[in-house]
Amino acid sequence: MLFRFILLGLIAHLLYGCSQTSDLSPANTKSVAQPVAIAYEKYQLKNGLTVILHEDHSDPLVHVDVTYHVGSAREEPGKTGFAHFYEHMMFQGSANVADEQHFKLITDAGGTLNGSTNRDRTNYYQTVPANQLEKVLWLESDRMGFLLPAVTQEKFEIQRETVKNERAERIDNQPYARRHERIGEVLYPEGHPYSWLTIGYTEDLDRVDVNDLKAFFKRWYGPNNAVLSIGGDINVAQTKAWIEKYFGDLPAGPEVKAQLPAPASLSENKFITMQDNVHLPLVQIVFPTVYARHEDEAALDVLASILGSGKTSVFYEQLVKTGKVVQAGVSHPCSELACEFNLVALVSPESENSLATIYSEIETILADFESRPFDDDALARVKANIKASTIYGLQSVSGKVSTLAYNETFFGKPDLMNEDVERYSEVTREDVYRVFERYIKDQAAVVLSVVPEGQPALAVKPATVSQPERQVVANTAEQQLSTNQTLTSDFDRSQIPAAGEPPVVTIPSFWQLKLRNGIQVLGVTNDETPTVTITLDLDGGMLLDPVDKAGLSTFTALMMNESTLNYSNEDMSNALAKMGSSISFASNGRYTQVFISSLTEHLNETLALLEEKLFNPAFKAEDFARIKQQLLDNINAQSKEPGAIMEQVKTAVLWGGENRVGLPPGGTAETVSRITLDDIKTFYEQYYVPAKGTIVVVGDMTPGQITTYFDFINTWQGDDYQIADYGDFPEYDGQQIVLVDVPGAAQSLVRMVERAMPYDATGDYFRAQLMNFPLGDDFNSRINLNLREEKGYTYGAFSAFNGGKTLGWFEAGADLKQEFTAAGIMELLGEINHYQQRGITDAELSYMQNAFTLSEALEYETPLDKASFLRRLLAYDLPVNYKKAQKAILLNISKAEIDAVAAKALHPELLQIVVVGDKNVILPQLETLGIAIKEVRPAGLQ
Incomplete structure (x- = not known):
């Protein structure tokens, strides 16, 4: 149940992911093997609730996870989406908790919270300062035992609309996203619980009533079908006493029997075609295999890695590196009842390869696999990845608690790590060939072709299976709901538990030094896990691009990830x-960044490879040609993605289409087409120098070791450079609507923008962030509660001040139901205008102060958290004690000060309104607003 989320580009859609996950493969989850066990205590209450406790005093916080062994696989045909629907309902209050109060109480306590649903389980989780644990247990127990009295028809209707909005935003309005639904319908027989998506069908959501939903809760949400996992800075004895107090008197639910594994089975290939608003055709081949923790799962995971994971894979060598496809990969996601072996390829129209040709290429790769020996490195890579990813999973309490909860829920044993080490270590070459022959070679599969609208002839083959017409037999029998016995407790459940003494929070103790060439290094020595994370930042990034060659910084960083003088792509990978190490170059905004992660035991070797990549890029012509085509293909693909279109137009509205910052970070098709290999080499020579570089180190490493480890960085030389000033920014006479027509779009994307102040730690920007929190930067904000919870117009609405080193802007928006586009715009403007004129309430001020000050306990937990803190110090040249200064402002700021900030910083009448949607549907609405409308067509939009 995500409130704020990031829409990724085309590549993210290859592995569709949101809060509704379905991958139980140990190669892809935090439950993979590791050499270090997680200490825990497990016991069970009389009502069947399983409890797992993990004590970790490294940070003053606790993470609480309640996992119910119910996902969409427990639903009935015709009543799909219930498990996910109820995830939403669980945040709508219970007998002793008001509507939306769960979010408010946790945020007010300085914590974070969310929930997620997949095929097989639903979980709810919170991370809070350690003194807030009792409050979390009270909240979770109240909705476990006392939810139904608070479930009303009104709440049901609101959340039904929210779920439908979520489906529209995540599935129906995203290129390629509906393919998972189509594959499930064909791969599994009708009625199989994996034959529908977790989010369900819209018509099913429309069909059911509140009594259906209540019956689902009563059937599956008993304590005997749940695992309560708690980890962090806890007193075990006190925690047990609280658990008994709040959960001990809850009655058990109906008996829950385990579902038997039910892998799919196909007797022949099934070809299906899906027409979509896409630029790049896609082919996906899905073989049914086993189920989670089947004896062949590990070998199938290794096979998937060899075939299609990374630059050492067969798919990379024969399909991607040769330029035949833009991207290709192989994966083996596993769920409780079944696993699927996925082979995916995106084909560039410019490659002159059809889907049929690529399908034939994949068939040849599979036919030749048994005659193509693979070396021991293939097995070593998989095993190293398991070890490294598991150790990295130990860096957060939430990671450890999630691992324990996952293993207990599905396999009845929280600690399976050593078993996983063993089963993956024992996979042999013979095992890989055996599972290939049994599950892949000459076996039937579902073959999906995703083609542009109106071009079914581009499919691999004509469809042999049409989309099945759903046969739903209406259940006319009245739901028989047993009468709840009146539950009593020996304490007053209506009283919110008081928090304990606030934990003492201190910023990480860090060290700093300067290398001989002037690079400043900040570091935190942290030996909680045997890992080291390093970030090298070079100031400038995309700001160094010539406007006519926008994307040069991005292109150069991508080339730095390619071959070096002494290593091929494959050898380096x-x-x-x-x-289990990684080194990656990227251009992110105004910085070129190099990210390095390594287990401590391999740091020397990893840094030797960094030296090779940093100082000896090969810049081969064939790598250049391939990367250039991939960039162009990705840009063209984004011309079909509403979210990417919005980002392009919004950016141009803010900064101007002729200004570098007004163009996409990766450039446009026109600017990228102009970039030459010599441009790449020149950019590298001029800007990959230490003059504006900084380094952050977090992990099992002391400052005294820097001289040894970073000796090659010390010798790095290069002339300083200047970052050019910005060009002129556009000026507007007044408010206007900038409309982009995307025919057939399922939603209207709306963003309202205005340039604002850049980042500062204690000045106008910081105060504007405080002011904006109750307006649109919290789940319980005015904007979100209005448009999502009251009106049902959207899955989520927001406002935010975004500030960088030299630029900033204000933004508000939502992805709206098309029929409420104009109404949603009016509500957004109305909320901003009302807040600008009347300001914050006393209750909102207190809530904001608590949320910002108490959350500090969560800010420095992981190495990435610590690195983020240090990078901020360097990027903005902040004083070491800036957090103390912020806290003083927070605790002393008044309503009058916040109101003054709102009056000064919010200008609803000047906001430029960008709308991306189906013009034929929304233009008549927009014309009723009395705001000037300007229609634009972004570069590349077809």
Whole structure:
């Protein structure tokens, strides 16, 4: 149940992911093997609730996870989406908790919370300062035992609309996203619980009533079908006493029997075609295999890695590197009842390869696999990845608690890590060939072709299976709901537990030094896990691009991830993978960044490879040609993605289409087409120098070791450079609507923008963030509660001040139901205008102060958290004690000060309104607003 989320580009859609996950494969979850066990205590209450406790005093916080062994696989045909629907309902209050109060109480306590649903389970989780644990247990127990009295028809209707909005936003309005639904319908027989998506069908959501939903809760949400996992800075004895107090008197629910594994089975290939608003055709081949923790699962995971994971894989070598496809991969996601072996390829129209040709290429790869020997490195890579990813999973309490909860829920044993080490370590070459022959070779599969609208002839083959017409037999029998016995407790459940003494929070103790060439290094020595994370930042990034060659910084960073003078792509990838290390270059905004992660035991070797990549890029012509085509294909693909279109137009509205910052970070098709290999080499020579570089180190490493480890960085030389000033920004006479027509779009994306102040730690920007919190930067904000919870117009609405080193802007928006586009715009403007004129309430001020000050306990837990803190110090040249200054402002700021900030910083009448949607549907609405409308067509939009 995500409130704020990031829409990724085309590549993210290859592995569709949101709060509704379905992958139980140990190669892809935090339950993979590791050499270090997680200490825990497990016991069970009389009502069947399983409890797992993990004590970790490294940070003053606790993480609480309640996992119910119910997902969409427990639903009935015709009543799909219930499990996910109820995830939403669980945040709508219970007998002693008001509507939306769960979010408010946790945020007010300085914590974070969410929930997620997949095929097989639903979980709810919170991370809070350690003194707030009792409050979380009270909240979770109240909705476990006392939810139904608070379930009303009104809440039911509101959340039904919210779920439908979520489906529209995540599935129906996203290129490629509906393919998972189509594959499930064909791969599994009718009625199989994996034959529908977790989010369900809209018509099913429309069909059911509140009594259906209540019956689902009563059937599956008993304590005997749940695992309560708690980890962090806890007193075990006190925690047990609270658990008994709040959960001990809850009655058990009906008996829950385990579902038997039910892998799919196909007697022949099934070809299906899906027409979609896409630029790049896609082919996906899905073989049914086993189920989670089947004896062949590990070998199938290794097979998937060899075939299509990373630059050492067969798919990369024969399909991607040769330029035949834009991207290709193989995965083996597993769920409780079944696993699927996925082979996916995106084909560039410019490659002159059809889907049929690529399908034939994949068939040849599979036919030749048994005659193509693979070396021991293939097995070593998989095993190293398991070790490294598991150790990295130990860096947060939430990671450890999630692992324990997952293993207990599905396999009845929280600690399976050593078993996983063993089963993956024992996979042999013969095992890989055996599972290939049994599950893949000459076996039937579902073959899906995703083609542009109106071009079914581009499919691999004509469809042999049409989309099945759903046969739903209406259940006319009245739901028989047993009468709840009146539950009593020996304490007053209506009283919110008081928090304990606030934990003492201190910023991480860090060290700093300067290398001989002037690079400043900040570091935190942290030996909680045997890992080291390093970030090298070079100031400038995309700001160094010539406007007519926008994307040069991005292109150069991508080339730095390619071959070096002494290593091929495959050799470098293999060397890193065998150690579980990673090195990646990226251009992010105004910085070129190099990210390095390594287990401590392999740090020397990893840094030797960094030296090779940093100082000896090969810049081969064939790599250049391939990367350029991939960039162009990705840009063209984004021309079909509403979220990417919105970002492009919004950016141009803010900064101007002729200004570098007004163009996409990766450039446009026109600017990228102009970039030459010589441009890449020149950019590298001029800007990959230490003059504006900084380094952050977090992990099992002391400052005294820097001289040894970073000796090669010390010798790095290069002339300083200047970052050019911005060009002129556009000026507007007044408010206007900038409309982009996307025919057939399922939603209207609306963003309202205005340039604002850049980042500062204690000045106008910081105060504007405080002011905006109750307006649109919290689940319980005015904007979100209005448009999502009251009106049902959207899955989520927000406002935010975004600030960088030299630029900033204000933004508000939502992805709206098309029929409420104009109404949603009016509500957004109305909320901003009302807040600008009347300001914050006393209750909102207190809530904001608590949320910002108490959350500090969560800010420095992981190495990435610590690195983020240090990078902020360097990027903005902040004083070490800036957090103390912020806290003083927070605790002393008054309503009058916040109101003054709102009056000064919010200008609803000047906001430029960008709308991306189906013009034929929404233009008549927009014309009623009396705001000037300007229609634009972004570069590349077809």
